[in-house]
Amino acid sequence: MDSTTETGRRATAASSAPPAFPSSGSEPPAIELRGISKAFGPVQANKDITLSVARGAIHGIVGENGAGKSTLMSILYGFYRADAGEIFINGERREIHNSQDAIAAGIGMVFQHFKLVENFTVLENVILGAEEGALLRPSLARARDLLTTLAAEYELSVDPEALIEDLTVGHQQRVEILKALYRKADILILDEPTGVLTPAEADHLFRILRNLRDEGKTIILITHKLREIMDITDTVSVMRRGQMTATVKTAETGPEQLAELMVGRKVLLEVEKTPAHPGPAVLEIEDLRVTDESGVDRLKGISLQVRAGEILGIAGVSGNGQSELLEVLGGYRNASGRILLNGIPLDLSGRHSDGQSRRAAGIAHVPEDRQREGLIMEFAAWENIAFGYHNDPKYQKNTLFMDNRALREDTRQKMKHFDVRPPIPRLKARNFSGGNQQKLVLAREIERNPDLLLVGQPTRGVDIGAIEFIHKRIIELRDQGKAILLVSVELEEILSLSDRIVVMFDGRIMGERIPAETDERELGLLMAGVQNGETT
Amino acid sequence: MERLPRWADVFLVPFINLLLAFFVSGLVVLAVGEDPVKAVWVMLKGSLGSTAGLGYTLYYATNYIFTGLAVAIAFHARLFNIGGEGQAAIAGVGVALVLLAANWPHWMLALPFAIIGAGAFGAMWAAIPAYLQARRGSHIVITTIMFNFIAAAVMGFLLNGWLKSPRTQNAESLPFPPGAHLPTAHELLAPLGIGFSKSAPLNISFLLALLCAWLVFLLLWRTRLGYAIRAFGQSESAARYAGISAVRIIMITMLISGALAGMLSINVVMGEQGRLIKEFVEGAGFVGIAVALMGRSHPFGIVLAAILFGMLTQGGFELLWEMPNLSKEMVLVIQALIILFTGALDNMVRAPLERLFLYFNRRKEGAV
Numbered sequence: 001m002d003s004t005t006e007t008g009r010r011a012t013a014a015s016s017a018p019p020a021f022p023s024s025g026s027e028p029p030a031i032e033l034r035g036i037s038k039a040f041g042p043v044q045a046n047k048d049i050t051l052s053v054a055r056g057a058i059h060g061i062v063g064e065n066g067a068g069k070s071t072l073m074s075i076l077y078g079f080y081r082a083d084a085g086e087i088f089i090n091g092e093r094r095e096i097h098n099s100q101d102a103i104a105a106g107i108g109m110v111f112q113h114f115k116l117v118e119n120f121t122v123l124e125n126v127i128l129g130a131e132e133g134a135l136l137r138p139s140l141a142r143a144r145d146l147l148t149t150l151a152a153e154y155e156l157s158v159d160p161e162a163l164i165e166d167l168t169v170g171h172q173q174r175v176e177i178l179k180a181l182y183r184k185a186d187i188l189i190l191d192e193p194t195g196v197l198t199p200a201e202a203d204h205l206f207r208i209l210r211n212l213r214d215e216g217k218t219i220i221l222i223t224h225k226l227r228e229i230m231d232i233t234d235t236v237s238v239m240r241r242g243q244m245t246a247t248v249k250t251a252e253t254g255p256e257q258l259a260e261l262m263v264g265r266k267v268l269l270e271v272e273k274t275p276a277h278p279g280p281a282v283l284e285i286e287d288l289r290v291t292d293e294s295g296v297d298r299l300k301g302i303s304l305q306v307r308a309g310e311i312l313g314i315a316g317v318s319g320n321g322q323s324e325l326l327e328v329l330g331g332y333r334n335a336s337g338r339i340l341l342n343g344i345p346l347d348l349s350g351r352h353s354d355g356q357s358r359r360a361a362g363i364a365h366v367p368e369d370r371q372r373e374g375l376i377m378e379f380a381a382w383e384n385i386a387f388g389y390h391n392d393p394k395y396q397k398n399t400l401f402m403d404n405r406a407l408r409e410d411t412r413q414k415m416k417h418f419d420v421r422p423p424i425p426r427l428k429a430r431n432f433s434g435g436n437q438q439k440l441v442l443a444r445e446i447e448r449n450p451d452l453l454l455v456g457q458p459t460r461g462v463d464i465g466a467i468e469f470i471h472k473r474i475i476e477l478r479d480q481g482k483a484i485l486l487v488s489v490e491l492e493e494i495l496s497l498s499d500r501i502v503v504m505f506d507g508r509i510m511g512e513r514i515p516a517e518t519d520e521r522e523l524g525l526l527m528a529g530v531q532n533g534e535t536t
Numbered sequence: 537m538e539r540l541p542r543w544a545d546v547f548l549v550p551f552i553n554l555l556l557a558f559f560v561s562g563l564v565v566l567a568v569g570e571d572p573v574k575a576v577w578v579m580l581k582g583s584l585g586s587t588a589g590l591g592y593t594l595y596y597a598t599n600y601i602f603t604g605l606a607v608a609i610a611f612h613a614r615l616f617n618i619g620g621e622g623q624a625a626i627a628g629v630g631v632a633l634v635l636l637a638a639n640w641p642h643w644m645l646a647l648p649f650a651i652i653g654a655g656a657f658g659a660m661w662a663a664i665p666a667y668l669q670a671r672r673g674s675h676i677v678i679t680t681i682m683f684n685f686i687a688a689a690v691m692g693f694l695l696n697g698w699l700k701s702p703r704t705q706n707a708e709s710l711p712f713p714p715g716a717h718l719p720t721a722h723e724l725l726a727p728l729g730i731g732f733s734k735s736a737p738l739n740i741s742f743l744l745a746l747l748c749a750w751l752v753f754l755l756l757w758r759t760r761l762g763y764a765i766r767a768f769g770q771s772e773s774a775a776r777y778a779g780i781s782a783v784r785i786i787m788i789t790m791l792i793s794g795a796l797a798g799m800l801s802i803n804v805v806m807g808e809q810g811r812l813i814k815e816f817v818e819g820a821g822f823v824g825i826a827v828a829l830m831g832r833s834h835p836f837g838i839v840l841a842a843i844l845f846g847m848l849t850q851g852g853f854e855l856l857w858e859m860p861n862l863s864k865e866m867v868l869v870i871q872a873l874i875i876l877f878t879g880a881l882d883n884m885v886r887a888p889l890e891r892l893f894l895y896f897n898r899r900k901e902g903a904v
Binding site for chain 2: 331386387
């Protein structure tokens with residue numbers, strides 16, 4: 001911790017020029033990739049990738065979905081084998097065939113979806129797979145000591161004896177980092193680490209990362225949030241369609257340039273929209289309460305209104321009742337309270353209502369998780385276009401049979417309107433990219449011309465080019481005088497799309513704001529349950 | 537991109553599985569000192585070499601089509617119905633009750649009622665596990681297995697009591713009236729001038745099986761209900777979102793599944809035995825699982841797989857006859873190996889084959 005700090009801050013070695021062999025005296029880069037290529041069938045996921053990351057730097061990798069970031073990191077972590085190319089760690093050529101090799105080379109990975117045993121303690125998770133000997137006790141004792149040291153050094157504090165299931169998401173992520181450090185990782189790869197965090201938690205994570213860097217660790221941050229790249233990285237690489245299009249110093253670039261490099265054309269980061277002209281209330285919710293199967297109160301008396309021709313954004317960290325609210329409105333979760341749609345009460349008991357009756361009433365729903373709810377991944381695109389509307393008379397040939405031909409024709413049209421690529425109705429949903437899957441769902445729901453559109457996480461896992469398109473479509477629907485309820489964990493999206501914002505925390509509404517009169521900091525505090533400086 | 541071209545998925549993978557199964561079976565045959573090539577020849581000749589052999593092969597295949605379809609339709613709703621055995625047995629009671637209730641003048645009149653009896657009883661036997669799954673969350677694999685045992689006990693009780701024929705010592709019902717006799721292949725083909733073995737039990741039920749396969753295809757891929765069944769089977773959470781009722785789909789699918797399994801009793805009880813005996817299903821309910829797996833849960837594949845398993849069954853009996861060194865258990869081992877390779881070990885062949893195709897595809901692209 002003495003000599004490393006001095007050499008640690010040098011973040012200069014990453015350059016877009018082909019890396020030369022380090023001359024004697026200068027330190028070799030922590031990671032050097034030369035000519036990495038990887039194909040999955042006809043898809044070239046990585047094409048001749050060359051990358052060099054200096055020791056003690058935070059290096060960002062940005063790119064759209066499917067640009068090949070995850071593939072590249074999976075190669076580095078030994079999940080895939082590259083078809084061609086070489087990996088050098090600290091100047092030494094390494095063959096990484098599996099994650100054990102990666103760990104031996106000093107590489108640690110923090111996945112987007114944590115790989116923790118929920119009903120084990122923090123300590124047990126940390127030593128899992130790295131136990132020394134058959135008896136657990138010595139390993140546990142050693143891990144406990146190390147955790148105490150690390151907690152002090154890097155602000156990585158977490159209760160070693162707590163069960164994972166009792167920890168917040170932010171703390172669970174710290175356990176993942178501790179796991180990597182326990183395995184003596186010098187190089188830490190984080191895949192979309194802030195997706196599940198509140199702004200405050202994300203700030204804390206960044207402090208930890210800076211501390212780690214200052215101690216000489218090398219950090220690779222994969223993200224699609226350009227703001228984070230600007231905030232924390234020293235250098236940044238942009239990937240597009242399997243190729244590394246640029247590697248630049250963060251200080252010498254800006255979000256607009258990065259976005260352009262990612263997409264390959266100029267991108268509108270701001271959403272263009274005219275002021276809303278709200279009409280009468282379409283949706284009125286009064287004192288909505290939901291208790292889930294295990295007896296936990298998920299919604300604790302929600303009241304809100306959505307008027308025709310406006311977008312109401314619901315901000316909040318996921319898991320604070322937004323999903324339940326959407327499910328109640330979508331007809332597949334029971335609740336108590338009152339919901340009026342165009343003045344007519346909706347059944348909340350589940351006895352006379354389901355997804356079908358809600359659709360008939362004029363509610364369309366783009367669910368938060370398109371792969372689990374919005375689409376049947378193994379169904380063809382045309383079968384998915386009927387999903388939820390398969391009883392629609394338009395899709396029936398006669399009383400017995402469905403009109404598959406009409407359905408395919410309808411799909412072709414919808415794919416055209418929503419620029420779904422490739423526009424092939426018989427292709428299975430899982431063969432479309434995330435953005436095109438989402439466009440399929442949006443095409444199905446928006447073209448129903450609903451009175452109320454529920455939209456959950458419309459751009460989660462969707463690339464920048466498609467985000468622009470999706471936002472435009474949602475605003476178009478608003479301008480046609482429809483009511484839109486938007487749920488998103490992306491504050492930027494909430495701020496730019498919504499006409500009014502409601503913040504949810506712990507099943508309650510923390511407050512309502514007008515986008516022009518608030519900012520991310522204020523919303524972030526509300527999202528964390530802080531109202532007027534007090535924690536609730 | 538699909539990983540395997542469709543033809544490889546549908547034909548090549550099962551074919552390689554089959555070859556592997558025959559290879560390992562061949563080792564078993566070799567181990568007991570018989571000639572494996574001769575064994576294969578005996579099985580082929582015994583199952584296809586004469587109209588009698590063919591008649592038996594297709595008779596067994598008829599059973600397997602019914603039970604295979606029953607398993608497959610449940611598969612599509614992600615339900616594992618292992619209860620075909622019991623459902624078919626209880627359906628036999630339904631057939632017997634219908635056919636013993638009247639002095640049927642002609643099979644054409646008796647058959648529709650027998651089908652209703654078989655379907656209703658088979659469906660009823662599937663309904664209870666289905667209800668327990670849909671409403672109470674009791675796992676359908678466990679309950680349907682239990683119901684196989686209960687069905688066996690019920691059969692024993694009925695055939696030693698209420699339904700027992702007073703004319704014999706055996707646990708069997710009275711014979712059905714002659715008017716309820718289903719035409720055999722011999723009787724059907726004779727007017728057309730085609731000679732067919734008189735002894736083979738193949739009867740008109742085979743056509744009923746093909747019809748059922750066609751109906752199942754239409755149901756699954758052409759109707760709203762089939763759409764809902766497949767959607768539910770693919771993703772329960774998505775079905776919830778779409779407003780497809782889990783309870784409704786589980787109940788309806790299992791009722792259809794039970795009724796299909798029940799059709800087996802038309803072939804065996806009405807077509808072949810002419811009375812109700814105790815253990816007439818003879819494991820066909822379980823073979824249906826292998827048939828559905830090998831047929832990839834598609835009616836067309838199921839018909840092909842059922843014929844193959846019909847050949848195995850019939851060929852197996854011939855093997856016993858021709859090769860005294862092979863015991864009944866040995867033949868069972870061979871059949872089990874084929875089920876193992878085609879059903880359970882499917883991925884063993886699939887994964888390397890996928891890699892092979894990837895490799896060649898890339899080579900092809902490299903050349904272009």
